[in-house]
Amino acid sequence: MADTVQTWSPDLQGSLPGISASASARRGLRLFMRRRSSIAFLMCLPLIVIIAGLVLYPACYSIYLSMLNKAQTRFIGLDNFTFLLSRDVFRQVVEQTAIFALSAVFFKALIGLITAHLINNLPAKGQRKWRGMLLVPWVIPLALSSLGWWWLFDPTHSALNYVLSSLGFDEIPWLSSPYWARFSVILVNVWYGAPFFLIMYLAALKSVPEQLYEAAAIDGANAWQKFIHITLPMMRNIIAITVLFSLIVTFANFDIVQIMTAGGPRNMTHVFATYAFMLGIRSGDLPLGAATSLFMFPILAIAAIFILRGVRKRGREIG
Amino acid sequence: MSTAALTARASQGFNLGASLRRNRRWALITSYIFLIVFAIFFLIPPYYMVVTALKSDAEVARMATNPWIIADGITFDQFKILLTQTDFLIFFKNTVIVTLCTVAITMVVSVFAAFSLGRMRFWGSSILATGIFLTYLVPDTLLFIPLFQIVKWLGLLNSYWGMVLVYPTLTVPFCTWIMIGYFQSIPKELDEAALIDGAGHLQMLTKIFIPVALPGIIAAMIFAFTVSWAAFVYPMTFLYSADQQVLTVGTVTSLIRGDVYKWGMLMAGALVAAAPPLVIYAFLMDYYIAGLTAGATKG
Numbered sequence: 354m355a356d357t358v359q360t361w362s363p364d365l366q367g368s369l370p371g372i373s374a375s376a377s378a379r380r381g382l383r384l385f386m387r388r389r390s391s392i393a394f395l396m397c398l399p400l401i402v403i404i405a406g407l408v409l410y411p412a413c414y415s416i417y418l419s420m421l422n423k424a425q426t427r428f429i430g431l432d433n434f435t436f437l438l439s440r441d442v443f444r445q446v447v448e449q450t451a452i453f454a455l456s457a458v459f460f461k462a463l464i465g466l467i468t469a470h471l472i473n474n475l476p477a478k479g480q481r482k483w484r485g486m487l488l489v490p491w492v493i494p495l496a497l498s499s500l501g502w503w504w505l506f507d508p509t510h511s512a513l514n515y516v517l518s519s520l521g522f523d524e525i526p527w528l529s530s531p532y533w534a535r536f537s538v539i540l541v542n543v544w545y546g547a548p549f550f551l552i553m554y555l556a557a558l559k560s561v562p563e564q565l566y567e568a569a570a571i572d573g574a575n576a577w578q579k580f581i582h583i584t585l586p587m588m589r590n591i592i593a594i595t596v597l598f599s600l601i602v603t604f605a606n607f608d609i610v611q612i613m614t615a616g617g618p619r620n621m622t623h624v625f626a627t628y629a630f631m632l633g634i635r636s637g638d639l640p641l642g643a644a645t646s647l648f649m650f651p652i653l654a655i656a657a658i659f660i661l662r663g664v665r666k667r668g669r670e671i672g
Numbered sequence: 673m674s675t676a677a678l679t680a681r682a683s684q685g686f687n688l689g690a691s692l693r694r695n696r697r698w699a700l701i702t703s704y705i706f707l708i709v710f711a712i713f714f715l716i717p718p719y720y721m722v723v724t725a726l727k728s729d730a731e732v733a734r735m736a737t738n739p740w741i742i743a744d745g746i747t748f749d750q751f752k753i754l755l756t757q758t759d760f761l762i763f764f765k766n767t768v769i770v771t772l773c774t775v776a777i778t779m780v781v782s783v784f785a786a787f788s789l790g791r792m793r794f795w796g797s798s799i800l801a802t803g804i805f806l807t808y809l810v811p812d813t814l815l816f817i818p819l820f821q822i823v824k825w826l827g828l829l830n831s832y833w834g835m836v837l838v839y840p841t842l843t844v845p846f847c848t849w850i851m852i853g854y855f856q857s858i859p860k861e862l863d864e865a866a867l868i869d870g871a872g873h874l875q876m877l878t879k880i881f882i883p884v885a886l887p888g889i890i891a892a893m894i895f896a897f898t899v900s901w902a903a904f905v906y907p908m909t910f911l912y913s914a915d916q917q918v919l920t921v922g923t924v925t926s927l928i929r930g931d932v933y934k935w936g937m938l939m940a941g942a943l944v945a946a947a948p949p950l951v952i953y954a955f956l957m958d959y960y961i962a963g964l965t966a967g968a969t970k971g
Contacts (some may be wrong), residue, residue, distance in 0.1 A: 382837065387791060389794075389873075390792070390793070390794035390795065391794075392873055393789075393793065394794045394795075397794075397800065399780070400784075400804070403844055404844075404845070407819070407837070407838060408810060408841050414818045415815070415817065415818040425896060453798075463694070467706070467710075468707070468710050474699060474700065474703040475700070476700075476770065481881065483711075485954075486711055486714070487711060488953070489714060489950075490714050492950055492953045493949070494901060494919075494946055495904065496902065496904040496920040496946065497920065497924075497946045498717055498942075499924075500939075501717040501718065501721040501939065501942060502940060503716055504720070504721070504724065504935055505716070505720055507935070510739065512740060515740075516740075542800075544717070544956070547714075551963075552964065556765055590873055601809055601811060605812075606813075607812075607813050607904065607905050607908075608905075611908070626811075626905070629816075629817060630816075630908075630909070631823055634775075634817075634820065639821060643817045646816075649813070653809065656809075659804065660809065661802065662718075662880070
């Protein structure tokens with residue numbers, strides 16, 4: 354190959370900056386670097402095309418779309434946004450999305466942390482089996498497990514109510530009473546998302562150096578003190594990243610609500626995504642749907658910035 | 673730790689050892705008890721789905737008996753109806769095509785991009801790497817309405833090829849991101865050796881990077897597979913006729929006809945549709961978890 358010599362000359366120059374190279378070698382180097390970076394750019398080109406064409410462009414187009422009227426013939430400025438803000442249903446959607454995302458993420462994180470600790474306590478042999486078993490909810494495609502939950506919540510045949518009534522409790526109107534429906538969609542989300550926290554925390558727990566616990570044990574620390582003074586500080590960053598990430602995903606969730614309640618009863622379970630789907634696709638008002646989706650953007654952007662900071666910090670700690 | 677404290681501890685060492693062991697055993701037993709409680713919570717829906725799918729229609733409809741057990745004996749009728757009298761097999765075929773294409777596109781795009789961003793660098797490459805990570809955080813529910821319009825312009829509305837077009841936006845950013853991590857962990861000496869031996873960039877990628885980073889590539893493939901198999905928002909928005917539909921949406925919408933829900937058949941459909949990801953996890957879970965938690969375990 355013609356560029357063999359040139360290929361390794363930059364490394365020679367890089368590592369031995371004091372040695373002066375001949376003029377031709379320097380020209381060769383410049384040529385090589387330019388070639389190298391254009392090859393690198395070409396390798397990235399498909400990715401750039403996908404991101405620019407199918408993420409950036411739609412995102413910008415969405416902003417334009419949200420400022421049109423329903424027939425997309427006239428520019429109406431921010432009317433769609435002010436219209437949404439004036440509607441009671443939309444305010445309810447904002448409220449429900451906040452309740453849904455915050456409470457679901459809290460319980461996912463809590464259950465994830467507890468189960469990760471429980472598994473970490475077990476002898477090494479059994480850990481894999483338990484982890485595999487507890488990961489099942491996360492492996493089943495969410496749309497299909499939501500269907501399964503819907504069947505569990507079925508008003509006439511609910512298997513959960515069968516258990517409740519045979520234990521002597523009242524039956525619960527899982528999806529037909531507004532507040533129970535809110536509870537149910539959160540429950541399903543916690544069920545689905547907790548295993549993700551479990552594996553992230555379990556991996557983080559394993560990365561805490563064993564010596565720290567040994568030192569703490571010699572100092573007479575009990576389990577709770579070890580958790581507060583060693584585990585939590587060591588895992589703080591991972592917990593923050595996982596929580597923020599899950600907040601984004603939960604905030605933008607669509608499957609569970611769409612399948613189990615489609616927003617009902619009385620629009621009480623609508624989240625941004627399902628409400629945007631109802632307005633934009635079902636009712637055919639794309640601009641209004643786009644405006645609804647865009648309301649998610651500021652919150653997602655803030656979470657994304659914090660995640661990026663966390664990831665960078667983590668990168669520096671590792672590197 | 674002072675010597676005084678050490679000697680004090682040593683004098684009661686024997687006693688402490690016995691109580692420690694007892695404590696450890698109690699901790700283990702409580703761990704198991706709580707784990708069983710959580711396992712029941714996590715496994716109730718899949719268990720009930722299996723039980724329902726193996727019942728006859730008559731038993732599913734009957735309200736008097738315990739729904740958690742199969743009283744009339746196991747029957748595979750629901751699966752037979754599912755495969756012969758519904759469009760389920762068409763959904764399955766469509767999903768397989770869409771998923772395979774998406775995984776192939778994703779892997780080609782993200783392996784090249786990750787090699788370039790992780791090793792070669794060019795003007796703006798670090799900004800691009802950050803951009804990729806941010807793209808991964810953009811949820812599909814933010815983009816489905818403008819994409820609806822774009823897919824319509826391209827004439828791909830109600831065609832599963834539209835899914836092949838849009839699914840890579842869900843998979844490529846994350847796959848590239850984890851591949852960058854794997855490629856960067858390969859020692860620089862290896863590519864220097866390859867360069868001295870006269871290998872070009874492409875050879876370096878195929879002969880060194882791909883084989884060495886194989887666990888990462890497997891993790892990325894599983895991710896791409898899972899995401900495209902389970903995708904719901906895009907097919908729900910862009911596909912509406914049965915011959916183009918994919919499994920997730922098809923099972924949830926098309927199998928429901930009229931007001932009578934054939935729950936046994938629905939659950940059978942959900943189980944068959946969920947089987948491929950479950951099987952893959954059963955065999956390759958460790959690769960996937962290693963890839964996913966790479967950021968958490970390093971250090």
